[in-house]
Amino acid sequence: MLHPSYTDLMEVVNSEVEPGEAPVVNSRYSIVMATAKRAREIIGGSQPLVKDKNQKPLSIAVEELKEGKLKIVGVDEK
Numbered sequence: 246m247l248h249p250s251y252t253d254l255m256e257v258v259n260s261e262v263e264p265g266e267a268p269v270v271n272s273r274y275s276i277v278m279a280t281a282k283r284a285r286e287i288i289g290g291s292q293p294l295v296k297d298k299n300q301k302p303l304s305i306a307v308e309e310l311k312e313g314k315l316k317i318v319g320v321d322e323k
Contacts, residue, residue: 249307251276254310255273258270276310279306280306284302287306295312295314
């Protein structure tokens, strides 16, 4: 089981959205894709943005997202 939960991660990602605006993330799929992409970057040599506690790349990516170190942007926002 993933800790924190998908809903917790979605709340973190959408925390800066103003009332009335569309949320950044609407589904678990977006969370999975973002963390998988970041995990591949870490595997490729990118430095983790959180303390590495001998964790696997996916766990590091989830922790980065939970702590707000990553920002998920839409395709048109790149």
